[in-house]
Amino acid sequence: MNEAAIQLNNMSAEIESMLFRMILFKGITAIVLLAILVYVIYKLIEYYENKDIEIKFSYKEKNKIDEREEPKL
Template sequence: MEETAIQLNNMSAEIESMVFRMILFKGITAIILIAIMIYISIKLIKYFKNKDIEINISYKEKNKNDERKEPKL
């Protein structure tokens, strides 16, 4: 009985350490991915702030650009 109890304790300790390692590595991976996403979004925001691009195209403006102009003779 004592041997089985010792084996069960060892197995539970191994399982606990495996679960801890799994949670630790997943947490580290999640933190790294979030940091990369934040870094990329900050870089994109800075890039588009420097570009000063305003995209405001209404339906009427589109129609004006699509009209064909007659060639001048």
């Protein structure tokens, strides 16, 4: 009985350390991916600010462009 309790304690300690390592590595991976994403977005914004291109997020302008004239018969 005593040996079984000791083995269960050892197993629970191993599981706790495994979960801690897994959460730690997933956290580090998430932080690295987030940093890469922020860097790429920053570079894209910097690139488009240097260009003479206006980026407009307007549905009215988009609809005007998408409207097609009906062909005249």
